[in-house]
Amino acid sequence: xxxxxxxxxxxxxxxxxxxxxxxxxxxxxxxxxxxxxxxxxxxxxxxxxxxxxxxxxxxxxxxxxxxxxxxxxxxxxxxxxxxxxxxxxxxxxxxxxxxxxxxxxxxxxxxxxxxxxxxxxxxxxxxxxxxxxxxxxxxxxxxxxxxxxxxxxxxxxxxxxxxxxxxxxxxxxxxxxxxxxxxxxxxxxxxxxxxxxxxxxxxxxxxxxxxxxxxxxxxxxxxxxxxxxxxxxxxxxxxxxxxxxxxxxxxxxxxxxxxxxxxxxxxxxxxxxxxxxxxxxxxxxxxxxxxxxxxxxxxxxxxxxxxxxxxxxxxxxxxxxxxxxxxxxxxxxxxxxxxxxxxxxxxxxxxxxxxxxxxxxxxxxxxxxxxxxxxxxxxxxxxxxxxxxxxxxxxxxxxxxxxxxxxxxxxxxxxxxxxxxxxxxxxxxxxxxxxxxxxxxxxxxxxxxxxxxxxxxxxxxxxxxxxxxxxxxxxxxxxxxxxxxxxxxxxxxxxxxxxxxxxxxxxxxxxx
Numbered sequence: 083x084x085x086x087x088x089x090x091x092x093x094x095x096x097x098x099x100x101x102x103x104x105x106x107x108x109x110x111x112x113x114x115x116x117x118x119x120x121x122x123x124x125x126x127x128x129x130x131x132x133x134x135x136x137x138x139x140x141x142x143x144x145x146x147x148x149x150x151x152x153x154x155x156x157x158x159x160x161x162x163x164x165x166x167x168x169x170x171x172x173x174x175x176x177x178x179x180x181x182x183x184x185x186x187x188x189x190x191x192x193x194x195x196x197x198x199x200x201x202x203x204x205x206x207x208x209x210x211x212x213x214x215x216x217x218x219x220x221x222x223x224x225x226x227x228x229x230x231x232x233x234x235x236x237x238x239x240x241x242x243x244x245x246x247x248x249x250x251x252x253x254x255x256x257x258x259x260x261x262x263x264x265x266x267x268x269x270x271x272x273x274x275x276x277x278x279x280x281x282x283x284x285x286x287x288x289x290x291x292x293x294x295x296x297x298x299x300x301x302x303x304x305x306x307x308x309x310x311x312x313x314x315x316x317x318x319x320x321x322x323x324x325x326x327x328x329x330x331x332x333x334x335x336x337x338x339x340x341x342x343x344x345x346x347x348x349x350x351x352x353x354x355x356x357x358x359x360x361x362x363x364x365x366x367x368x369x370x371x372x373x374x375x376x377x378x379x380x381x382x383x384x385x386x387x388x389x390x391x392x393x394x395x396x397x398x399x400x401x402x403x404x405x406x407x408x409x410x411x412x413x414x415x416x417x418x419x420x421x422x423x424x425x426x427x428x429x430x431x432x433x434x435x436x437x438x439x440x441x442x443x444x445x446x447x448x449x450x451x452x453x454x455x456x457x458x459x460x461x462x463x464x465x466x467x468x469x470x471x472x473x474x475x476x477x478x479x480x481x482x483x484x485x486x487x488x489x490x491x492x493x494x495x496x497x498x499x500x501x502x503x504x505x506x507x508x509x510x511x512x513x514x515x516x517x518x519x520x521x522x523x524x525x526x527x528x529x530x531x532x533x534x535x536x537x538x539x540x541x542x543x544x545x546x547x548x549x550x551x552x553x554x555x556x557x558x559x560x561x562x563x564x565x566x567x568x569x570x571x572x573x574x575x576x577x578x579x580x581x582x583x584x585x586x587x588x589x590x591x592x593x594x
Contacts, residue, residue: 098236099371123356130331142319144224151228178217234287246276340486369414384460444501454511531577
């Protein structure tokens with residue numbers, strides 16, 4: 083493991099995720115501008131159901147692989163680590179095949195009973211093989227993450243996204259001549275092709291790295307024991323992810339239906355939902371490229387520290403992860419809030435700007451939720467995120483159904499429900515971490531220093547807006563200068579120190 087394994091692994095994944103998000107950002111722009119929000123809305127209606135099937139298939143096993151492999155490797159038991167991978171691979175292969183087959187056979191029933199728009203049938207059929215492909219690929223990703231080698235996962239994701247973006251847009255644009263539903267099908271074909279390429283790339287990495295793994299005694303641990311450990315760790319994660327993807331699937335059903343009750347036509351409801359998911363949520367989740375990478379790296383990094391009984395290291399990694407999340411997340415939500423108009427116009431979705439502003443208010447809590455979930459999983463408390471999601475869902479769904487159907491609220495009301503949910507789960511996660519390892523949150527480092535820097539950033543935005551019109555160009559210039567001012571203030575008030583910079587790979591060589 084590298085000296086600063088947590089940040090090293092997070093930065094590798096961050097770089098890959100940043101490239102993927104930039105490609106995805108371009109993809110969303112092209113789709114919303116040249117294909118239309120209705121086609122994306124049809125595709126996204128299927129996507130949460132696809133994700134729910136994927137969660138059922140993988141059952142949280144990749145995260146369990148990551149945790150168990152990191153524990154075995156920290157003790158030099160490479161043979162046992164590889165056996166964990168082999169057992170998990172077979173589980174994912176079988177579950178992926180069964181779930182994909184069952185889903186394909188029941189497509190007509192699912193579409194007829196649960197969706198208000200029958201045009202999604204073709205999209206659904208194309209998406210299903212991806213469930214099997216991603217299930218197999220996730221075994222490799224969990225294994226490499228357990229080794230704290232994030233490079234194979236990063237490279238495979240980049241190749242996957244490149245093919246998805248190029249092929250998906252080309253096909254959807256070409257098929258638009260045959261109808262919106264065929265344009266949506268083109269997006270699904272791009273996704274499937276990308277997943278196949280991603281699996282191929284990471285398989286090649288596995289074959290290369292397999293010969294480089296240090297030799298060790300073969301594992302005496304029984305297959306049944308490994309299965310028990312995998313399921314014990316993965317089932318709570320499955321429940322938590324099922325809750326998340328299940329809620330997304332319900333959103334894809336509830337929001338278009340309730341918008342129709344609010345007075346919108348079927349076509350305009352699909353278009354609005356496409357703007358909500360394709361523009362507002364895409365922009366909101368763009369900054370999570372780092373928090374996702376951090377959460378993924380946290381599981382093996384904290385598990386390794388706990389397996390060595392180094393609780394001080396585990397505590398420091400938890401605090402660092404939270405601090406980095408807030409430091410990087412805060413300026414992003416300020417930009418989303420302040421420049422909602424030009425950003426949504428870029429996606430040809432200007433009417434969704436008020437929705438983006440509301441979502442930005444809760445954006446920081448969404449990023450904290452992701453990081454704290456990774457911390458709890460690394461601590462082995464995998465059932466707590468599920469419990470917190472269930473508590474949140476109890477008030478989230480009834481409110482979403484009621485508020486979205488009110489004509490004066492609509493999607494803005496939906497956005498406020500999202501914000502409440504982000505806040506509630508983030509607070510519950512932080513309280514749970516404090517109980518688990520007696521973690522003390524430092525208000526100065528976590529709140530005061532970043533928010534003072536954020537205030538300086540907002541003041542700069544106000545000054546620039548006095549001399550320039552609010553446009554995409556002024557947004558880019560203000561963002562660039564704003565980040566410089568933000569991090570300069572953080573460095574001056576102690577929010578970022580030389581110690582933090584030394585944790586970044588290669589930067590430590592430049593700092594004496």
